[in-house]
Amino acid sequence: DVKVTQSSRYLVKRTGEKVFLECVQDMDHENMFWYRQDPGLGLRLIYFSYDVKMKEKGDIPEGYSVSREKKERFSLILESASTNQTSMYLCASSLTSRKETQYFGPGTRLLVL
Amino acid sequence: LAKTTQPISMDSYEGQEVNITCSHNNIATNDYITWYQQFPSQGPRFIIQGYKTKVTNEVASLFIPADRKSSTLSLPRVSLSDTAVYYCLVGDSNYGQNFVFGPGTRLSVLP
Numbered sequence: 001d002v003k004v005t006q007s008s009r010y011l012v013k014r015t016g017e018k019v020f021l022e023c024v025q026d027m028d029h030e031n032m033f034w035y036r037q038d039p040g041l042g043l044r045l046i047y048f049s050y051d052v053k054m055k056e057k058g059d060i061p062e063g064y065s066v067s068r069e070k071k072e073r074f075s076l077i078l079e080s081a082s083t084n085q086t087s088m089y090l091c092a093s094s095l096t097s098r099k100e101t102q103y104f105g106p107g108t109r110l111l112v113l
Numbered sequence: 114l115a116k117t118t119q120p121i122s123m124d125s126y127e128g129q130e131v132n133i134t135c136s137h138n139n140i141a142t143n144d145y146i147t148w149y150q151q152f153p154s155q156g157p158r159f160i161i162q163g164y165k166t167k168v169t170n171e172v173a174s175l176f177i178p179a180d181r182k183s184s185t186l187s188l189p190r191v192s193l194s195d196t197a198v199y200y201c202l203v204g205d206s207n208y209g210q211n212f213v214f215g216p217g218t219r220l221s222v223l224p
Contacts, residue, residue, distance in 0.1 A: 004156075035214070040216060041216060042200065042214045042215050042216040042217050043157070043214035044214070045214075090156050092156070101147055101159040101162060102149075102157075102159070103159070104158070105156050106154075106156055107154070107156050109154075
């Protein structure tokens with residue numbers, strides 16, 4: 001069974017803080033993704049990575065950066081958290097082939113005060 | 114990008130068959146159609162995937178017409194535990210930017 005874990009289920013931060021969200025997968029997947037989910041908007045892709053040290057912007061990359069130093073770990077960084085980044089953050093991974101599905105972690109609910 | 118359109122919400126009763134249709138008019142040749150289910154406070158979970166015609170597994174069936182511009186997820190005899198949000202996703206997982214999740218369909222199963 002594929003397991004995708006996220007470092008925290010709930011996180012409270014203050015405006016301007018630097019925030020790190022960690023994601024780890026245990027199935028040697030090539031692709032990893034970060035989404036945010038807000039009511040009425042579904043899931044929106046922030047960044048994804050298809051290999052170590054490789055990253056591509058998704059639909060809403062502004063205010064975020066990512067790091068993938070090891071294949072199993074994909075970090076999302078909020079350089080200076082703002083209140084409009086309060087959201088549920090979901091990490092996912094998938095194998096490299098075209099039809100492989102994404103496996104999601106449980107999510108991190110971030111509140112920025 | 115292949116955007117998708119689904120009903121925002123649907124209601125059903127226990128034991129009924131539920132069909133949720135997703136429109137994806139500009140689906141590309143390489144794109145697969147994947148459906149996910151999401152319960153509150155959890156990440157989405159894969160239900161079924163197809164490319165064309167019909168796919169069936171132990172959970173659901175997926176019907177895809179020849180033009181592939183739409184697809185229908187069919188849940189047989191739903192129960193209360195099927196209450197969730199269902200997402201239709203069209204894309205190519207090889208390049209993540211081609212994946213677009215819409216707002217999904219909130220299915221409420223009533224007793």
